[in-house]
Amino acid sequence: MSRFDLNLLGALDALLSERNVTRAAERLHVTQPTMSGMLQRLRYQFNDQLLVRNGRNMELTPVASALMTRVRDVLLSVESLKGAELRFDPAKCTRTFTITASDYCTSVFLPNVIRRLAKNAPGARVVMQPPRPSAQAPSLAEIDLRISEEDFAPGSDQRGEDNVRREFLFSDEFVCVVSNAHPLHDQSTYEDYLCYPHVGVHASGTANYCEGRSRQYAPHFQSAYSVAEFSQVAAMVARTNLVGVVQEQLALIASQTLPIRLLPPPIAIPDMAETMFWHSRHANDAAHGWLRSIVADEARAWRRNVSLSPSAQAPNSSRQSALRAVG
Numbered sequence: 328m329s330r331f332d333l334n335l336l337g338a339l340d341a342l343l344s345e346r347n348v349t350r351a352a353e354r355l356h357v358t359q360p361t362m363s364g365m366l367q368r369l370r371y372q373f374n375d376q377l378l379v380r381n382g383r384n385m386e387l388t389p390v391a392s393a394l395m396t397r398v399r400d401v402l403l404s405v406e407s408l409k410g411a412e413l414r415f416d417p418a419k420c421t422r423t424f425t426i427t428a429s430d431y432c433t434s435v436f437l438p439n440v441i442r443r444l445a446k447n448a449p450g451a452r453v454v455m456q457p458p459r460p461s462a463q464a465p466s467l468a469e470i471d472l473r474i475s476e477e478d479f480a481p482g483s484d485q486r487g488e489d490n491v492r493r494e495f496l497f498s499d500e501f502v503c504v505v506s507n508a509h510p511l512h513d514q515s516t517y518e519d520y521l522c523y524p525h526v527g528v529h530a531s532g533t534a535n536y537c538e539g540r541s542r543q544y545a546p547h548f549q550s551a552y553s554v555a556e557f558s559q560v561a562a563m564v565a566r567t568n569l570v571g572v573v574q575e576q577l578a579l580i581a582s583q584t585l586p587i588r589l590l591p592p593p594i595a596i597p598d599m600a601e602t603m604f605w606h607s608r609h610a611n612d613a614a615h616g617w618l619r620s621i622v623a624d625e626a627r628a629w630r631r632n633v634s635l636s637p638s639a640q641a642p643n644s645s646r647q648s649a650l651r652a653v654g
Contacts, residue, residue, distance in 0.1 A: 331372055338365040340402055342378060343395045346385045415613035417448040422614055427456045427465070428474040430556040432601060435576045436497070437474075439625045444618075467491060467606035471615060472622065474603050490607045494619070496626035497633075498600040499574040503590040504564050504581070511570065517593040524551035526563045526571045561585050574599055576633065601626075 341351035342362070352362035370377055375390040387395070424444075428437060433455060444451055456465075458475060467473060467490070474496065503520070505511050511519060527550030552569065554560060560571035561581035573581075578589050603622055609615040 340398050420448040421450040423452040425454045425470040426472045430558045432474050434558050443621050492605050494603045496601045497630045498598040499576050501596040502575045502578050503592050504571045504578050504587050507586045520593050523570050526552040526569045528557050529553045
C-alpha cells in the first residue's frame with residue numbers, strides 16, 4: 328500500500344458504484360481498455376478480485392463492499408480540501424493574528440478593527456506588537472500584518488521584492504499641541520515657536536520624523552525632551568510650556584481629557600501615510616484575506632469620517648480656528 332497509486336481512487340469509486348467497466352469508463356471519460364487496465368491494477372493492489380461476474384452482471388466481493396463507503400469518504404475529504412479555505416467561517420476561527428503597529432495606530436484606528444473582529448470572530452486572538460529597530464524586527468513571514476508609514480516599510484532591502492504586498496490605508500496631518508495656558512497662538516511665527524522647549528518623539532521607525540523637518544529651517548534645532556511614543560506627547564505639554572507635534576486625530580482624542588490646544592504647525596510637515604504590509608505567503612490564505620479586508624474596510628470608514636469632520640471641511644483660515652477652539 329505504500330506504493331498505492333492514489334490516482335486509482337477515482338477509478339475504484341466509479342467501478343464500485345457502477346459495477347460495470349463500460350459505465351465506469353464513461354463516467355471518468357476514459358476508454359474501456361484503460362478502465363480494464365485500472366481494474367487489474369486495483370485487483371493487484373488489494374489482492375482481491377473486487378468485481379466478479381455472476382451471469383451477465385458484475386458483483387462486489389466482500390472486500391469491495393467494505394471498501395465502497397470508505398473510498399467515498401476519502402474522495403469527499405479530498406474534495407473538501409479544495410474548498411475549505413473558500414468556506415472560511417469567521418465565527419469558527421480560533422486563529423491568532425499578529426499585527427505590528429505604532430501606538431498612534433493602536434490609539435486612533437485599530438480599536439475599530441478589534442471591535443469588528445470581536446463581533447465576527449469571537450474565538451480569534453490578536454497579538455499587537457510595537458515597531459522595533461530593523462535589526463530586531465520580525466520578518467513579514469513571521470507576522471500577519473505590519474501597519475506603518477511607507478517610508479518605514481518592513482525590511483527596506485525587500486521593498487522592491489515580490490514577497491512584500493502593500494495597501495495604502497489612510498493619512499493624517501500633523502498639528503502642534505500646547506497647554507491651554509500657553510502663549511502661542513495660530514498667528515505665531517516659527518521664531519515664536521523656537522522660543523519654547525519642544526518635546527520630540529524618538530520611537531522606533533519614526534525617530535526625528537518632525538525634528539528633521541525643523542532642522543531644515545533651524546539647523547541647530549533639538550528637542551529639549553524626548554518620549555518614546557506619540558501618545559505621550561499630549562500629557563507632557565498639558566501643564567507645561569512645552570510644544571509638541573503629533574498627528575491630528577491623536578491630538579483630538581487627547582484633547583477630550585487633557586487641557587491642551589491644537590495649533591497649525593508653523594512649517595510644512597508632510598502627512599503621515601499609513602500602509603498595510605503583508606508577506607506574499609499569506610496572499611491566498613482565506614483567514615488572512617478576511618483580516619486584510621476588515622482592516623481595509625475600517626480604513627475606508629476612517630477616511631470617510633475624518634473627511635466629514637468640521638475641521639477637515641473648513642478652509643485653512645477657519646480650519647486653524649477650529650483647531651484652536653478644540654479643548
